[in-house]
Amino acid sequence: MAAWNACNIPITQKLRASNKRMEMKFSATVACRDCALYQTAKVLGLETPDCSSLNRVVLRDHPVNKNEVLYREGDSFRYLYLVHSGSCISSATILGRKSQVMGFYLPGEIAGIENIGQSLCNHTTRVLEKGSVCQLDFLMLEETLKQDELIRVQSYLLGASAIHARQLQWERSLTGLQSAEQRVAAFLLNLAGRFQSHGFPADRFRLPMSREAIADYLGLAMETVIRTLKNLHNRKLISSQTKNIEILDGDALSDLIRS
Amino acid sequence: MAAWNACNIPITQKLRASNKRMEMKFSATVACRDCALYQTAKVLGLETPDCSSLNRVVLRDHPVNKNEVLYREGDSFRYLYLVHSGSCISSATILGRKSQVMGFYLPGEIAGIENIGQSLCNHTTRVLEKGSVCQLDFLMLEETLKQDELIRVQSYLLGASAIHARQLQWERSLTGLQSAEQRVAAFLLNLAGRFQSHGFPADRFRLPMSREAIADYLGLAMETVIRTLKNLHNRKLISSQTKNIEILDGDALSDLIRS
DNA sequence: ATGTAAATATGATCCAGATCAACAGTTGTC
DNA sequence: GACAACTGTTGATCTGGATCATATTTACAT
Structure with a gap:
């Protein structure tokens, strides 16, 4: 069953954090x-x-x-x-x-x-x-x-x-989640869970889709998605660098949705 | 196949329109x-x-x-x-x-x-x-x-x-419909279509559920649902008497959703 | 019928998030 | 490597709908 063998092609990607460059690999295969x-x-x-x-x-x-x-x-x-x-x-x-x-x-x-x-x-x-x-x-x-x-x-x-x-x-x-924050949090946790269920780290992944797509998906304005992500970032619940997401406090995110 | 015979139990219901009483039958069997x-x-x-x-x-x-x-x-x-x-x-x-x-x-x-x-x-x-x-x-x-x-x-x-x-x-x-009006209109049209597909009139039916349930279902506040229904009523797109709905201008409702 | 609880309706206030506008950063192309 | 086009970011403004408070109507049991 050779065709089913793993073919891990790590996606290498440069991102700028503050002033210094750092390399991060988010395997997505x-x-x-x-x-x-x-x-x-x-x-x-x-x-x-x-x-x-x-x-x-x-x-x-x-x-x-x-x-x-x-x-x-x-x-x-x-x-x-x-x-x-x-x-x-x-x-x-x-x-x-x-x-x-x-x-x-x-x-x-x-x-x-x-x-x-x-x-x-x-x-x-x-x-x-x-x-x-x-x-x-x-x-x-x-x-x-x-x-x-x-x-x-x-x-x-x-x-x-x-x-x-x-x-x-x-x-x-x-539809039942009224606040933008809850929707974004739910979205991130859902993605995390899906990545995990396919064998990827749940707390660190790359967003494949644009901010616009997320906004459309969640029924929000793109600007709101951006601001919400930034806000969660500032409160240290996540780390958000354009498409790179790290979930720093998953429990807090879950709590957001519940409240 | 006697047990499958029709057993039409019309739901008779009194409702007050303006000052005079009128009887309406909304068959729901x-x-x-x-x-x-x-x-x-x-x-x-x-x-x-x-x-x-x-x-x-x-x-x-x-x-x-x-x-x-x-x-x-x-x-x-x-x-x-x-x-x-x-x-x-x-x-x-x-x-x-x-x-x-x-x-x-x-x-x-x-x-x-x-x-x-x-x-x-x-x-x-x-x-x-x-x-x-x-x-x-x-x-x-x-x-x-x-x-x-x-x-x-x-x-x-x-x-x-x-x-x-x-x-x-x-x-x-x-989730993608941003305005309350669009959601309520979509809800009414969906109900109408479902009633019709089961052999009931599409433009005249009784809402089985409370305003609160509609609100929860659509992700709105109950007051908003009430106000939106009243607004559609005033604009003669529907007639809304508590649970009794009549769709007066279905095309206009469809247009609302599209805009 | 009549009383009572539940559902529906309305008014007033306030804020989250949409919208518009301007700008920066990133990606891809020739 | 420079330009174009797309994508992401930030600021300022304004409004739809949430929220709270209260009244009215309807449904149901006795």
């Missing part, structure tokens, strides 16, 4: 063993010695560039994308308005999962930071499968879409 | 042929001549009283409830905060569907207006089914949870 698509493949029973089933339905480690569109609203649904490195943003035009950011896919997460059970894509998903994805041909998968495998696959997908529903429900609960 | 659980039963292949499979897993037309709890957060997931008449409210304690209203179930909709794919209930659902529900034993259903029926059932549930996910996604997009 998921080891294949930890990735959700690997779990998917395992559950689907595709982890056979010869990988023949898998070869037919998976396009592995496909490089993607910034702003590349994985799928567009209205496309017929066919592929799932395991984000191997880099990250994606998904948006939709809901309620007849301008496109709104609906969510982000971090390394280790499956883009396209929100389309399961539907014939058309209802989101547009594009690459935020260049990286690589594994593409799984969902339609061909279903055709390839033997009858007795189908039950297992569908059971699994029920679970997978439940995971997505849980995140959706979390996002839905943002 | 779904005809069984139109109800989602009937569709469910049909798709699940339970519509056999003798109904034996169905009898084993469905408790029909069970009366429920106001404030009765159908299921509670943390309960193990077992039943789906088709709301036959009356309505339900579901809430959850997310992000460690006080309970927040997550949604409503109108006649014809399936309470508990958000638990599909999970072992525990993550919402608490209680009856808003007394009525009756059909209770489907989800666990027993799975045990009862023959192997070859299981595929069809799971395919169906994939679709059913996708419907729920679509509503969740709609709710999630409320």
Whole structure:
């Protein structure tokens, strides 16, 4: 199963703190063993010695560039994308308005999962930071499968879409948070948890998305996001250097949300 | 299939308009042929001549009283409830905060569907207006089914949870609506659409939930909801008499959301 | 009917956050 | 390496909606 080996490409990045330069490495590549698509493949029973089933339905480690569109609203649904490195943003035009950011896919997460059970894509998903994805041909998968495998696959997908529903429900609960500070804090903690669940440090990560995208996602103005981050930084709850975030006092952040 | 017959219990209700009394009837009972659980039963292949499979897993037309709890957060997931008449409210304690209203179930909709794919209930659902529900034993259903029926059932549930996910996604997009007016307008139009899709008039319905619940649901203060409804009423976009809503200019409401 | 509790409504005040504007810093390109 | 274009940052102003206080209406039980 060589194609599933880890391919850790650390993202090196220079940032200026006060006057002196310092180098920080925020690894943002998921080891294949930890990735959700690997779990998917395992559950689907595709982890056979010869990988023949898998070869037919998976396009592995496909490089993607910034702003590349994985799928567009209205496309017929066919592929799932395991984000191997880099990250994606998904948006939709809901309620007849301008496109709104609906969510982000971090390394280790499956883009396209929100389309399961539907014939058309209802989101547009594009690459935020260049990286690589594994593409799984969902339609061909279903055709390839033997009858007795189908039950297992569908059971699994029920679970997978439940995971997505849980995140959706979390996002839905943002509506109930009235203050900008609470929303930003919840956002950071959610990201931290997702990074952690894919094997990355929870307290130190790079924001893949722009301030504008965060603002749209949280239903705030970009300036408010910036000021809130700065405020949390000044109060030493986080350290925020443009896209680099360090969570200094996670408990305090949690308390913010609760109050 | 006698138990699936319609049982229309019109909710008669007095309301005072200006100085004179007038009687209005807002029927809020779904005809069984139109109800989602009937569709469910049909798709699940339970519509056999003798109904034996169905009898084993469905408790029909069970009366429920106001404030009765159908299921509670943390309960193990077992039943789906088709709301036959009356309505339900579901809430959850997310992000460690006080309970927040997550949604409503109108006649014809399936309470508990958000638990599909999970072992525990993550919402608490209680009856808003007394009525009756059909209770489907989800666990027993799975045990009862023959192997070859299981595929069809799971395919169906994939679709059913996708419907729920679509509503969740709609709710999630409320976060992007900045003004109270837009949120209230979106809420009313969403309700109207759901009533219509279950065979009720879209432009005239009774709000099953309190102003407080609406406010919580939309992330607004109760006073704001009241004032916004009154404002829309004054501008003749709706007619709002406590719980009785009439949509006078749906297009204008849609425009509000878009702007 | 009638009393009581709950739900709904309205008024007054105040502040968080939107908006507008100007500027700095960063990234990518030729 | 210099320019252009995007992204992020800061300041000043103003308003929508939260909050608190209080009144009125409706729902329900007796």
